[in-house]
Amino acid sequence: MPLHPLPSDHACLIVYGRDRPGIVAAVSALITRNGGNIVALDQYSDDPIGGAYFQRVVFHRPGFAAAAPEIEADLDATLGAGFDLNWRLRDQSVPKRMAVLASQQDHCLLDLLWRHRRGDLPVTVPMVISNHTDAADDVRSFGIPFHHVASTPGPDKSASEAELLELLVGNVDFVVLARYMQILSQDFLDKLGVPVINIHHSFLPAFVGAEPYRRAKERGVKLIGATSHYVTGDLDEGPIIEQDTVRVTHADSAAELARRGADVERQVLSRAVLWHAQDRVIRHGNHTIVF
Known part of the structure; x- marks a missing residue:
């Protein structure tokens, strides 16, 4: 059930x-x-x-x-x-329509699709869009349409964003970035017109960029975690919906930190999606009230 x-x-x-x-x-x-x-x-x-x-x-x-x-x-x-x-x-008998955007890391994407198939998330998933094709077969195995929209090289992403908008506008009630490794412009967010939820590790603003868990290991961090928030034009600074952490020790390798980090990312993102789908989150300025 x-x-x-x-x-x-x-x-x-x-x-x-x-x-x-x-x-x-x-x-x-x-x-x-x-x-x-x-x-x-x-x-x-x-x-x-x-x-x-x-x-x-x-x-x-x-x-x-x-x-x-x-x-x-x-x-x-x-x-x-x-x-x-x-x-x-x-x-509340009408589920919200949730689109998922992903890149090559599939742990958050597949976790959301699995929870949706179990009935744990009160949403429909009309589409998954990725700038890579790695997850296409996995997504289709859930019976969900998969769309490949390649990211435009360079800082101008208007061409790829236009393709995304053509697929999304009018067809979804909110969008989830399941480790979608692209920055969305303010123009895109304005034209999209629905909430966008993101997930990332909680080291920010430290360890920005590639291999954050390796660099966290080098610094000897004792806590790793994840943050889910609404996306705004200010990168990774939108209103926070949910966060969580797990303790680690000097004995944990960088690979183990990454594995445990992926696990907490899945949990935090799924809770944020559930609460949003149930209308438990109210945005107020740059923070949220979560009932």
């Missing part, structure tokens, strides 16, 4: 804006009068006196898809006009 099955007639409501008295009561009353029953509610405020407020509510409403327009109109009137809050509402 899938670990995270998609519930029917369940909706997720995200609310954010300036904190003030009455928000929880207003949201609860709105869901109740629209025939819903709250099954989960999380909230956070960084200052109860006018600070930033965030809320995630999951509720059950029989026939939600048909009732959604009426609920959205009520949200506009109650939370938008009444409280000047931002909100978004999503039918």
